[in-house]
Amino acid sequence: MDINKVKKQWQGLTTAIEEVDYAVSGYDYNLSLERDKVRDLAVLMLDEGFYLVGLMAVHVAPAIEMVYQFAYHESRCRVMARTSVDENGEIATISDIFQGANWHEREVRDLHGVVFIDHPYLHPLILAEEDVDLKPLLKAEGKVKNVDAIRRKPPEPAPEPKPKVVPEVKPEATKNQEQS
Amino acid sequence: MSMDIEVLEDSSHHRYVLNMGPQHPSTHGVLRVLLELEGEYAMHLLPVLGYGHRCHEKIAEFKPAKSFMPNTARMDYLGALIYNHGFAQLLEKAVGIEVPERAEYIRVITSELNRIQSHLLWYGAYLLDLGAFTPIMYAFDDREHILDILEDVTGSRLTYCYFRVGGVSKDIDEKFVTKTRAFIDRLRSRYSLYETLVNGNVILENRLNDVGDLNPHTCNRYGITGPLLRGTGVAYDIRRAEPYSIYSQFDFEIPTATKGDCMASFMVRFRELEQSLRIIEQALDGLPEGPVMAAKVPKKLNIPAGDYNSSVESPRGELSFYLVSDGTDVPYRLKVRTPSYSNLSVVPEMCQGMLISDVVSAMGALDLVIPEIDR
Amino acid sequence: MKSYFSELFRGAWSLILGLKVTIKAMFSPIVTCQYPREKLEITPNYRGHIDLVKFADTGTHKCISCGSCMRECPSDCIVVEGEKREGVKGKVCVVFNLDFTKCSLCGACVEVCPTKTLDYSNDYELAGYERANFHFDLLKRVEERE
């Protein structure tokens, strides 16, 4: 795999490619894409030899965000691709491309209620039949944060968080000690 | 789950459905697999999960991230320390805490002991699946030594909660080092026993060869990692591919096999025992002096907003903790990507058209830990 | 034809080797421990449920009812209450309950304790018939102890 070549291909599919500092965030590339490009990206990733680490949903406003994680065997290249579901809570399945996504998507359906269009067998996997609409991982009313709240604050994250954290935390720590 | 059965039974009339589990000797926990049989051949498999789901991911959203540490140990009861490791590392990355070198060495030593322990239990339990009763007792005999060593330092025998954000909770002593070295010698002297009793046995060879074929492409499609993937010839190990902790300092091989069947992953796991021993040996030799906890670990861990991922190599494959933070000390969302979940998802494809006996041996080769799937 | 016989002999030989291993085991000493009859010595580092330490110098525990353990506990299984008494500096601990059914033995409470008055007990034979057997009153326990 040539990463530059792959990057070029990503450009056609994504709205933003962000290189992330592995030492801080634990992955290399952060891709943002439109929801109708998810299947194209999956096909590309499979062709390039990536495997699907997992996919998950995050309940944020205005729409639930889907995060697909890919990684590569031969060299370190961990990719997060994120998109959001549409207003009906639907998104296209990638389980016919990455069969491993089948169960992950069923799990997301169970826990967040995201419906995957054209999924071959979207039955409850973890929940019981009668709890289909439980959606346990949806945040309670009022607890849902806006999508900006969970984004890394300085857009260039490299060494930023460290100096930011220390002063932020210190008063907390001393406060606790005072209490005890 | 009556619906599932209907789906299977509708497909054709002369086949019938066998319910394997949730209480079955070879599913190792509350996993249920519906088998659609034609004679003794499984034409269609449908795993049914969720009997022991504890919703750890939801629990994580309710309390400070630091308090989630004991829960990680309960996801995979065989790789508790490795789960500890992944989670501690995640928070250290996110908050930016430097772990002292001695703590990293201790983490590696105990994690590798944990890995050996997990492999030994799998070894015995797998042989039990294949109908050999004795090897599990020999494997347990060895495993007890590890548990004693780990109990001495962590205080518990199974669901360890030993790692802390910023280090480990307790320093190891000279006794630990001598006991571990004695164990290394002991396990090495036991290889010949395992090899003659089990690995070379013609019945075992016939049971495992050419059963449960996988290839690298299938592994990519299903996200299979760990010994199963290495059994197909791909030398992918997170300890080498994305060296975390201090794994880059050690000299160890990644055992691979090429055939991708049960025998391949069996031998890969068996040979990983030796590699783990080598890592432990090197770590014990290079063990530095110093503190085992980072000097400044804030009491309240405010995680800067953003998302963080931490991947480690669990005995069963890639384990990823993915945390989304909104800037508070309570995770906004924590996703645990457990290896068994993806590994098990290949079963319907891998076991299609197999004899029941082969389904048992193929599922045993996945080294399933059900609480990890129903996390 | 050649492989037919060589396979047979190789297989038979591997079976004989296996028999040799087990017969050797038959005459080697047993490794298990007959638990209720004999007991293994438990390591002093064993993490049982928590207990209040009885200090030799004061003859009792040193809990100042700060509540750090209560706050640190991930499963909320500790209840500490203190009250202000006249003539005594600080608070006096009047309630220290542990709900062991919820405890996950993580050890956070012991590590956070400012006076080091919390420690793990070495008690591991904890089987009981009812839930109430696992609701420990640690203050009572520390008084009853030697």
Place this chain on the structure above:
Amino acid sequence: MEIFNSLLPELIRIVVCAVCGAVIVFGNALVMGYAERKLAGRIMLRPGPMEVGFHGLYQLVVDGLKLMGKQLVIPVNADKPLYMLAPLLAFAPVFVPLLVLPFSEKIQGFDLDIGMLVILAFASINVLAILIGGWSSNNKYSLFGAIRSVAQNVAYEIPMLISLLAIVFMTNTFSLKEIAAAQSPVWFVVIQPLAFLIYIVAMVAETNRAPFDLPEAESELTAGFHTEYSGMSFSLFVLGEYANMFIVCSVATVFFLGGSSGIPLPFFEYTGIVWFLMKVYLLMFFLVWIRWTYPRTRFDQLMNFCWKYLIPFSLVNLLITVVMVKLV
């Protein structure tokens, strides 16, 4: 025994034999149950039963009492009469072979001149019991166990018979007493080692023991054909299994290990029975030993092994024997 021949009518003789048979069946089950658990324990580096009596000696008695006290659970959809019949059918026929076994020159119930055929015929009824038990339980696992058992036993009876037939050609008789007596200078195990090996393998498969315990195969079929059985009906299956083990090992002793021959002991008139039982239990020890050593074979491999190796070898062996007998 000659006294009985002259003084008592045949009927009483049968009753005495039946009582002796019962003693053997139950005594053997006790001894073997205990020995199996002890040996399994020793092989696994643990002590085995230790609690009841000295070194757990009464364990099996207590277990038996417990099983007798247990409820007989009959599944709702089971075929009741057949379900109840199966354990009896597994247990009852084992008495007949005991009647014709020559425990020593003087101790033998009946010396039939078709002794070998009687044993083989009655030993095969066991398969029917397993089939009926597995089918009538109305449990899919049981059914699988039953089907496997039938296929396996039918296949393995062929090499068993053929290997024994080689001995019959040499001795020219079906009478067990005469076959045992024919081995006075050398045991047939020396002359017919191949037949002996084939018989041993077939014997393990016939008694459904590991590594050929496919009808039970508890990691695949939970408990196979006796999944649904409980209490005494379960223990009848176990009794039948141990009695069958005793019978096949006795046959091996009679055909290959010289029956009751051995150095006569000075203090006991019926020395033969001591030697006989010693040989039988040595073989039984071997059965236990291999059970706790090997993994289980797969069903198709089991059948392959029979058709690919055992039957051709036993046929060649038979052919050579016939030629040799003709020439000598």
